Amino acid sequence: MPTNGQLILERAIPTLSALPRALYARAESLNAGSWTPPHRHDWVQFSYAISGVLGVHTAEGSFYAPPQWGIWIPADLEHQVVTSMRAEMRSLYVRREDCAWADGRCRVLEVTPLARELIKSFCLLPAEYPQGDSQETRLVNVLLDQLANLPEVGLSLPLPRHERLLGVCNELIESPERNVTLQEWAERLGMSEKTLMRLFQRETGLSFRGWRQRMRVLSSLSLLEEGDSVTNAALSCGYDSTSAFIAAFKNLFGYTPGELFRQQRH
Numbered sequence: 001m002p003t004n005g006q007l008i009l010e011r012a013i014p015t016l017s018a019l020p021r022a023l024y025a026r027a028e029s030l031n032a033g034s035w036t037p038p039h040r041h042d043w044v045q046f047s048y049a050i051s052g053v054l055g056v057h058t059a060e061g062s063f064y065a066p067p068q069w070g071i072w073i074p075a076d077l078e079h080q081v082v083t084s085m086r087a088e089m090r091s092l093y094v095r096r097e098d099c100a101w102a103d104g105r106c107r108v109l110e111v112t113p114l115a116r117e118l119i120k121s122f123c124l125l126p127a128e129y130p131q132g133d134s135q136e137t138r139l140v141n142v143l144l145d146q147l148a149n150l151p152e153v154g155l156s157l158p159l160p161r162h163e164r165l166l167g168v169c170n171e172l173i174e175s176p177e178r179n180v181t182l183q184e185w186a187e188r189l190g191m192s193e194k195t196l197m198r199l200f201q202r203e204t205g206l207s208f209r210g211w212r213q214r215m216r217v218l219s220s221l222s223l224l225e226e227g228d229s230v231t232n233a234a235l236s237c238g239y240d241s242t243s244a245f246i247a248a249f250k251n252l253f254g255y256t257p258g259e260l261f262r263q264q265r266h
Contacts (some may be wrong), residue, residue, distance in 0.1 A: 051086075099148070155253075257262060
């Protein structure tokens with residue numbers, strides 16, 4: 001956790017014992033470096049980044065939401081929310097009985113234009129909005145329907161449970177620019193390359209190369225959101241070629257870095 005005078009960036013966890021309605025909204029302006037301690041809720045949380053990049057860390061891995069994406073956090077899942085830069089976040093808390101359609105996975109969802117406008121409208125309502133056959137309840141029902149159908153995107157970075165392999169992954173996350181080869185990691189762990197490749201695939205569902213590429217692209221989000229150039233972001237995250245970085249970025253997001261951030265600013 002942050003030290004040397006930065007503890008003020010710890011965010012308070014809401015002290016709600018129960019949600020007053022099916023949906024509850026929370027709007028926050030977050031400073032760079034804000035974080036929460038590990039915690040869990042008795043309800044589902046959907047954290048949506050209007051600006052900035054949100055990170056949610058769980059025992060299963062890390063999940064990232066650039067502007068106009070959101071992170072679905074199941075009830076009872078221990079998690080931390082972090083931001084490396086200033087961010088505008090809108091969180092929806094959903095009673096578990098009102099989203100029985102959801103599975104128990106943490107995942108990143110693309111916020112459609114309709115869902116975005118519904119979230120904006122809902123955030124203007126009082127916490128105890130009128131129930132029954134009211135305009136507010138109808139809006140909530142439509143919003144819940146939209147949340148149920150938001151497209152999932154692969155902006156997660158699964159982590160292995162294998163202790164020594166997890167140590168390797170954490171080192172790579174701390175220094176994405178490092179170009180240590182698979183053979184060098186295998187020698188360090190005292191196993192063959194093939195054994196390491198099989199272990200990595202089993203533990204994360206990704207190849208070593210695929211995992212490292214995804215980690216590097218996700219690491220670039222905060223740099224790009226802060227206005228760094230594509231070239232500097234690519235070099236800082238371990239790419240020797242800007243074109244290779246752009247291709248990997250587009251493969252993950254469906255947009256080039258320029259297209260993505262122009263779209264979000266618009």
